[in-house]
Amino acid sequence: MKRMEEKLKAFEELLKIMDRLREQCPWDREQTMDSLRNLTIEETYELADAIMDQDMVEIRKELGDLLLHIVFYAKIGSEKGEFDITDVIRGINQKLVFRHPHVFGERKVKDAGEVIENWEEIKRKEGNRSVLSGVPVSLPAVIKSHRIQDKARAVGFDWQNREEVWDKVIEELQEVKEEVINGHSKDKMEEEIGDLLFSIVNAARLYGIEPETALEKTNRKFIKRFSYLEDQANRSGRSLKEMTLEEMEQIWQEAKSR
Numbered sequence: 001m002k003r004m005e006e007k008l009k010a011f012e013e014l015l016k017i018m019d020r021l022r023e024q025c026p027w028d029r030e031q032t033m034d035s036l037r038n039l040t041i042e043e044t045y046e047l048a049d050a051i052m053d054q055d056m057v058e059i060r061k062e063l064g065d066l067l068l069h070i071v072f073y074a075k076i077g078s079e080k081g082e083f084d085i086t087d088v089i090r091g092i093n094q095k096l097v098f099r100h101p102h103v104f105g106e107r108k109v110k111d112a113g114e115v116i117e118n119w120e121e122i123k124r125k126e127g128n129r130s131v132l133s134g135v136p137v138s139l140p141a142v143i144k145s146h147r148i149q150d151k152a153r154a155v156g157f158d159w160q161n162r163e164e165v166w167d168k169v170i171e172e173l174q175e176v177k178e179e180v181i182n183g184h185s186k187d188k189m190e191e192e193i194g195d196l197l198f199s200i201v202n203a204a205r206l207y208g209i210e211p212e213t214a215l216e217k218t219n220r221k222f223i224k225r226f227s228y229l230e231d232q233a234n235r236s237g238r239s240l241k242e243m244t245l246e247e248m249e250q251i252w253q254e255a256k257s258r
Contacts, residue, residue, distance in 0.1 A: 162206035
């Protein structure tokens with residue numbers, strides 16, 4: 001394990017590099033918080049991809065890219081006289097200590113679920129009037145649904161028995177089918193499908209499954225199998241449009257078996 005002195009020295013070097021880039025690099029000088037925002041989102045997704053792949057080399061690299069962005073924002077903040085990296089670090093230090101009284105204080109907890117309940121209570125003391133106020137508006141919908149449900153659970157708004165959620169999923173599915181069969185408006189069908197998806201996210205949460213991760217794994221599985229289908233079609237000198245659904249299904253089953 002690296003000693004603390006080595007870690008601090010490496011971080012100090014990064015801060016010095018950032019100072020020099022801001023002074024001497026034309027591109028870095030032009031950047032603002034607004035111009036960095038989309039790049040930060042991109043870097044976050046690249047880290048998420050690396051985590052999905054369990055690629056430790058890429059995870060390390062992407063963490064470095066994100067750390068650079070944090071230092072960059074802090075540098076811009078210091079130039080505006082608003083805050084610097086010290087303020088950023090002290091702020092998170094204070095928050096972590098305050099929100100973990102079971103570690104840094106006398107409070108006792110029995111499990112991780114009670115820790116989450118305590119967090120929500122502490123957040124309300126900090127001035128968050130709504131339990132759901134801490135959920136970012138711009139989160140992807142699946143992740144957002146999961147976070148909303150998780151926060152509601154922390155104050156006791158949840159199923160008493162998780163098996164009960166399946167009745168809700170079936171109910172929502174039936175409502176979708178009725179809307180489609182009856183040919184109601186697109187808005188109404190959209191609403192019912194949204195309710196169905198929300199209930200499925202709820203079911204995943206209750207069984208300890210991250211729905212975003214589960215869906216992304218399915219996305220990747222589909223891409224892999226579809227790529228195999230395209231490759232086999234190309235090898236036979238045909239396009240997918242020239243193949244029958246039965247022929248494609250046969251190759252699809254081959255892809256599944258592989």
